[in-house]
Amino acid sequence: MLRIVDRYLARELLIGFLAAVLILLLVTVGATLADLLSKIARGRVAADLLLSLIGLRTVDALTLLVPLAAFVGTQVAYGRLYRDSEMAVFAASGLPLTGLLRPLALFALPLAALMTLISFWMAPAAVRQAQTLQEQASRSLIIAGLEPGRFVDLPGRDGVMYVESMSADGTHFKKMFIESERSGKHDGKTTINIVTAADGELYHEADGQQRFLGLNDGFRVEGVLGQDNYRLMRFKRNDLQLPDNETDTNVDSVKRAAPTAQLWASTDRIQRAELQWRFVAPLSVLVLVLLAVPLAKSNPREPRYARLLIALLSWFVYYNCLAIGRSWINTGKLPTQFGFWWVLVPAAMIAAYLLMRSQKLPRPRTGRLRVGAVTRR
Secondary structure, three states, rough: OOOOOHHHHHHHHHHHHHHHHHHHHHHHHHHHHHHHHHHHHHOOOOOOHHHHHHHHHHHHHHHHHHHHHHHHHHHHHHHHHHOOOOHHHHHHHOOOOHHHHHHHHHHHHHHHHHHHHHHHHHHHHHHHOOOOOHHHHHOOOOOOOOOOOOOOOOOOOOOEEEEEEEEEOOEEEEEEEEEEEEEEOOOOOEEEEEEEEEEEEEEEEOOOOOOEEEEEEEEEEEEEEOOOOOOEEEEEEEEEOOOOOOOOOOHHHHHHOOOOOHHHHHHHHHHHHHHHHHHHHHHHHHHHHHHHHHHHOOOOOOOOOOOHHHHHHHHHHHHHHHHHHHHHHHHHOOOOOOOOOHHHHHHHHHHHHHHHHHOOOOOOOOOOOEEEEEEEO
């Protein structure tokens, strides 16, 4: 049976955690939205994938957001108890600070289990799904937003594109019309470029990154608006390069997308480092929540967010140590057997020491009392 104080503290922890998660999610989604809109404007990401990529990237970001939200939520919840002198009431009732760890465990242990599920399965699956969607979009004009029989804006530039018909997979088309405009940097004049083709196809280079439109049997008209010196060219074959696709094929994205079972069986140093990194999120929930309790201790007259700034500085040092350790493991400066235990274990020991130290009463002061000219010891 849960005590009344356990239910009360668990509710306070949950409210603080949810508030911190909401704020951090708003910041993360805003930054992700700005990044994706910039890439959509440059033609690197299909506009139809905006909402899907926001959701998938948010799932991937939970491994960083949730431990931080748990740390901030715990610090805010216990800090309010100290400011409102509720901790003093608990202590006067014979309930020490360590006696308040049971509601903390009821909050942290299920959250750590959830983070294990996210870190080992959901986040890698989200990264793989995002890569699949972007790869499909880069190989199909339909997914990229081009519809047969309709004028659409050119990605990343001023102009329109039109095709009369298209194959089911979006790689072949017939009767294409492209009109684009470009302003001169020095003279300020606008150059217009019109390209037509009887048919064509979308294809990739051998590296799979650069995309081209292969146009057959068409015309190209180029000139400056307001002048009559237009140039007309007829071609049998003309290849137009499209903006590079954004498929997240760098080394970091590939290892983050690897299934956990593959990492367990791998002997590669980078993949072993990624496996060690996936342990960080659930263990960080336990370590940071324990560390937040003594850091929240304050006097009622202290500034409201003074301890919170100290807690955020502690988290910044903690996370940067983890990032440095990950870089050392990837470059071979640190053996993979060490993992991130050299950061997690000292942080847990510091949290336990601060927790035990915060329970000790201050030693009474001894001094001299002067009354007039008489000194009494």
